[in-house]
Every structure is written in C-alpha cells, then in structure tokens.
Amino acid sequence: MHHQWLLLAACFWVIFMFMVASKFITLTFRDPDGYSAKHEFLVLTTMPEVGKVPEEKRSPEEPKPTGHVLAGRGLLQPLVYLERLELVRNVCRDDALRNLSHTAVSTFVLNRIFVCDKHKILFCQTPKVGNTQWKKVLIVLNGAFPSIDEIPENVVHDHEKNGLPRLSSFSEAEIQRRLKTYFKFFIVRDPFERLISAFKDKFVHNPRFEPWYRHEIAPGIIRKYRRNRTETRGIQFEDFVRYLGDPNRRWLDLQFGDHIIHWVTYAELCAPCEIAYSVIGHHETLESDAPHILREAGIDHLVSYPTIPPGITAYNKTKVERYFLGISRRDIRRLYARFQGDFKLFGYQKPDFLLS
Numbered sequence: 241m242h243h244q245w246l247l248l249a250a251c252f253w254v255i256f257m258f259m260v261a262s263k264f265i266t267l268t269f270r271d272p273d274g275y276s277a278k279h280e281f282l283v284l285t286t287m288p289e290v291g292k293v294p295e296e297k298r299s300p301e302e303p304k305p306t307g308h309v310l311a312g313r314g315l316l317q318p319l320v321y322l323e324r325l326e327l328v329r330n331v332c333r334d335d336a337l338r339n340l341s342h343t344a345v346s347t348f349v350l351n352r353i354f355v356c357d358k359h360k361i362l363f364c365q366t367p368k369v370g371n372t373q374w375k376k377v378l379i380v381l382n383g384a385f386p387s388i389d390e391i392p393e394n395v396v397h398d399h400e401k402n403g404l405p406r407l408s409s410f411s412e413a414e415i416q417r418r419l420k421t422y423f424k425f426f427i428v429r430d431p432f433e434r435l436i437s438a439f440k441d442k443f444v445h446n447p448r449f450e451p452w453y454r455h456e457i458a459p460g461i462i463r464k465y466r467r468n469r470t471e472t473r474g475i476q477f478e479d480f481v482r483y484l485g486d487p488n489r490r491w492l493d494l495q496f497g498d499h500i501i502h503w504v505t506y507a508e509l510c511a512p513c514e515i516a517y518s519v520i521g522h523h524e525t526l527e528s529d530a531p532h533i534l535r536e537a538g539i540d541h542l543v544s545y546p547t548i549p550p551g552i553t554a555y556n557k558t559k560v561e562r563y564f565l566g567i568s569r570r571d572i573r574r575l576y577a578r579f580q581g582d583f584k585l586f587g588y589q590k591p592d593f594l595l596s
C-alpha cells in the first residue's frame with residue numbers, strides 16, 4: 241500500500257517535470273517568427289476590459305483619412321509618425337523607384353494582413369520584428385482566448401482556429417470596406433539587419449520544426465549562387481546575398497513558395513503605396529512605437545506593454561559589417577539595388593560603409 245502511494249507521487253512528479261520542460265522547450269524553440277527566446281520581450285499582459293470599449297473612436301462607414309492629423313481620440317500624432325507616412329507618400333510618387341515600391345494588392349499581400357474586427361484593426365505581418373506577440377494580442381482582443389498565456393502555441397499561427405482571420409478570407413467588398421475604415425499598421429526594421437536576422441534564424445539555427453530551409457532551400461541557393469565551387473560548407477551569408485541580389489531569381493522564388501516572405505521586401509509584403517497605413521512602426525524605436533500603436537488603435541486600455549530591455553532593438557552596425565565582410569562590392573550593390581525601395585520608403589540610411 242505504502243509504495244503504491246510512492247509510485248503515484250513519483251508519477252505526478254515526472255508529469256509535472258515534463259510539463260515544465262515542454263513549456264520551456266516551447267518558449268525556446270517554437271517561435272516561427274524566428275525571434276529567439278531572449279528576444280521575447282514583447283509579452284503583453286491583457287488587463288480586464290474595464291469601462292467602455294472604444295467604439296466611438298471612429299464610425300466604421302466613415303473613411304478615416306488614414307494617418308492624417310486626426311487619429312485615435314482626436315489627438316495630434318507625434319510628428320515622427322506623420323513624417324514617416326509623408327515619406328512613404330513621397331517615395332511612392334517617385335517614378336524611378338516605382339518597381340521597388342509599388343505592389344499589387346494580391347492574395348499574397350491579403351494573406352499577410354490579419355483582421356481584428358472587434359477593434360477594427362488590420363495588422364500586416366512582417367518577419368523578424370516580434371510579430372508573434374502582436375498576433376497573440378489581436379487573438380485575445382478578438383475574443384477567442386481570454387489571455388495571451390492561454391493561447392496554445394500551435395494555435396497562434398493556425399488561422400482556422402485562432403479567431404484571427406486573414407484579410408484574404410473575406411469577399412472583395414468586405415476587404416475594401418476594412419481597408420478603407422480600419423486602423424492599419426505594420427512594423428519594419430533596417431532592411432539589411434532584417435536579412436541577417438532571417439539568414440540566422442532560417443539557415444544557421446535551423447529549427448527542427450522547419451527543416452525545409454536547410455534541406456531544400458539552402459541547397460537550391462548554393463547550387464545556383466555559390467561562387468567558390470570547392471567550398472563545401474553549408475549555406476553562407478554570401479550565397480544568400482548573391483541570390484537576393486539576382487534580378488532573375490524569380491524562378492527560384494516560385495519553387496520556394498510562401499517561404500520567401502522571410503526575405504522579400506516590405507513593399508512586396510504589405511503594399512505600403514497601395515494601402516494607406518495609419519502607423520508604421522520601427523523596430524529600432526519599438527520602445528515608443530509599440531505604446532503609440534496601442535494608443536492609436538484605441539486598445540491601450542485593454543493591453544499593456546512590458547518594458548523592453550535597453551539596447552535590444554538598436555541597429556548594430558558592427559554586426560552588419562561583420563556579416564558583409566568578404567562579400568564583393570558588386571554583390572552588395574546588387575542587393576542594395578533590390579532593397580533600395582525599402583530603404584527609401586521607411587527612411588533607412590543607405591549603408592555607404594558597405595557600398596563605397
């Protein structure tokens with residue numbers, strides 16, 4: 241009798257330890273955004289819905305002049321956010337950059353945009369800026385789960401089950417109505433740092449649950465773009481740069497399917513010249529941009545934003561220099577030529593230290 245109880249206790253202990261361990265593993269490795277655990281600072285805590293839901297902030301049928309002076313609750317947006325939108329409008333008018341800034345609002349783009357009907361928010365997902373956390377916030381706000389902690393990891397990206405539909409799942413008229421009247425935002429970061437981050441997460445860390453990057457995509461890139469044929473190491477950043485800078489890489493992109501979302505331009509992902517976004521956040525200034533977005537979207541009384549550890553989002557020139565070391569000027573120039581639209585649209589400085 242006595243050792244039966246002991247056995248039972250031991251079983252519970254094993255199960256408990258397993259649960260703790262699996263929770264840890266989930267947090268550490270299962271982030272499809274590629275944001276490693278130590279960057280998981282965007283843990284938003286939802287607060288109880290006190291008071292009124294901000295339904296009065298805008299009427300759905302009245303097209304809001306997106307990103308203009310009156311936004312949210314009639315407050316002036318800080319100048320920097322207005323300047324970002326003004327810059328996008330100006331760059332979109334520049335015919336020389338037309339091919340690099342304009343994109344059709346295709347199913348590919350509509351698939352990137354997530355819909356929170358309850359609070360009239362559209363969120364265009366861009367990789368490598370902690371977007372999983374934003375999605376969790378919107379899932380909770382949509383009401384499918386009561387809090388962020390209660391969303392199972394495997395549901396975050398399952399848009400059949402998580403109550404966070406893609407804009408592409410609506411009819412044409414419903415899509416247009418939402419694009420005209422909803423609060424719309426997305427987040428960008430320095431285009432080259434973003435590519436380094438994508439390379440590290442998809443090809444260096446090689447998460448076990450996404451084996452196709454290393455087993456299918458990397459060999460495809462190496463086959464076509466490796467310069468030194470005697471080099472036998474796995475994919476190098478140089479191979480990736482040469483692939484991205486090739487104006488004729490389209491046939492390869494088609495083979496890679498939607499995985500290219502991790503390295504196609506922001507312009508191609510979110511169509512900023514075609515869709516009048518309300519706010520464009522920058523990863524480098526997320527400390528102020530995130531609360532600003534919550535405020536402008538009228539959800540700051542429903543979710544709070546935790547402190548972001550200092551320095552974690554800052555642009556790191558040393559890192560960029562290190563990654564591009566040994567890569568030819570010609571290849572870097574071709575890469576810049578391809579991403580020039582993103583640099584100009586979002587006000588990122590041309591990396592002359594790599595190009596001249």
Ligand SMILES: *[C@@H]1O[C@H](CO)[C@@H](O)[C@H](O)[C@H]1NC(C)=O
Nearest residue numbers: 334335336337338339340341
């Ligand atoms: C833009 O693309 C079109 C068609 O692909 C091409 O004919 C045109 O020369 C390009 N314009 C610029 C400025 O690159």
Ligand SMILES: *[C@@H]1O[C@H](CO)[C@@H](O)[C@H](O)[C@H]1NC(C)=O
Nearest residue numbers: 467468469470471472473566
């Ligand atoms: C090519 O790669 C091999 C193996 O890493 C290396 O020994 C050789 O120096 C490389 N050649 C050039 C021209 O970089």
Ligand SMILES: *[C@@H]1O[C@H](CO)[C@@H](O)[C@H](O)[C@H]1NC(C)=O
Nearest residue numbers: 551554556557558559560562
């Ligand atoms: C910048 O990147 C370099 C190289 O990866 C790293 O050693 C350094 O700690 C980083 N600096 C900061 C401020 O994070």
